[in-house]
Amino acid sequence: MRFTSETTSGGVSERLFTLGEISGVLWTPEAATGTRPLVVMGHGGGQHKKAPDIVTRARRFVAECAFAVVAVDVPGHGDRPMEEEYNRIATENQARVEAGEEPAPLIAGFQALVARQTVPEWRAVLDALQGLEHVGAGPVGYWGVSLGCGLGVPFVAAEPRVRAAVLGLGGGAPSAEAAARITVPVEFLLQWDDERVPRAAGLALFDAFASKEKTLHANPGEHGEVPAFELDSTLRFFARHLG
């Protein structure tokens, strides 16, 4: 793990890093020492590790909960090179949607394919970060919606260090299969008028989690319109389970 830059503002330190081919960013409280909870964040499709909705949440997790937060670029996103195979599949899927196929199952299948690469990448990042003195081997949380849910569900299912997860804006059979192996507390966000994820697919994914504690928060609006008050709820959820 190689840190390439560090900036600090508002009491939050932000360090860019690379780990092999992976580019990421770590946020921690300024001048932090010692072990603390770590939240792994998965960004949305076409976005990157420093997308505004990631940065806004990450800074609040650090400033209000004194957590460490990490986000890494998904292959083909942010500072990472284009991925020929993923591009080819995305182009094929686009053509199939234009020919009349339902987009949701195609998206879910694509995310399951990408997850085969991102799950081991994120686990390697976790290994490296937990070796840092000001992160350490504390409890781990996961936050990710949309693509961050499609990649996050198999990650949370595979990674026993994750103790709680906020997921949402996702659905589909591959996710539901992995969700059935998740037993940690889950807060699941669903947009009632999601134009990308059919309501039934989102409800079925919530239903599939094996977690004894899981809570569905559904709100009116389209895919990108999660209300601001849900971030307050996310903070309390992580504070309850990681703090």
Place this chain on the structure above:
Amino acid sequence: MRFTSETTSGGVSERLFTLGEISGVLWTPEAATGTRPLVVMGHGGGQHKKAPDIVTRARRFVAECAFAVVAVDVPGHGDRPMEEEYNRIATENQARVEAGEEPAPLIAGFQALVARQTVPEWRAVLDALQGLEHVGAGPVGYWGVSLGCGLGVPFVAAEPRVRAAVLGLGGGAPSAEAAARITVPVEFLLQWDDERVPRAAGLALFDAFASKEKTLHANPGEHGEVPAFELDSTLRFFARHLG
């Protein structure tokens, strides 16, 4: 409105009252003066104005938000006399369920009938309470689940003084019709494994609210198993909309 007793504990004053045939209880901060938000609470079936889940919530609304809270006995419950007609219908419904009919539509129909009496009763209680110096004509909230939802939905739909409502554990066509006239913010509680209200009926009721801001909180468990953390959420919801 005639107050018949007053006790105070933990900074919360509790006064029993009658208004005509209606028996109720008003909780306010000890030694309160001036106008404040008022939360009307509807109790569950077979329960009463001082059922434990009502008292627990009421005391927190008063202690943590300095609200006034009122709960009144539904006809045939608590300190009120038996209602021959309601008893007759309940007995008939019980026989129809035993003969194989679905209970949910029968319950919804019964609650709609009782609401024809409780909506004007609760509005009269509101009129009387708003004349008290330490309650006044501040913003009004409503909290009620199960029977308190079946009676609360038509109350909230009819009463423009209500600015925000926590409802849940209900469903059915009569509620959905009234819900379509509700436009204030709603937090709706649904138990994912509710043995009394079919999941689809609960989701359909949430769908029916005309409110621009409405949020569904669904949790695993049966009808009576709403998790404790939802009360924290209720407090924040009312603080946001009435405070």
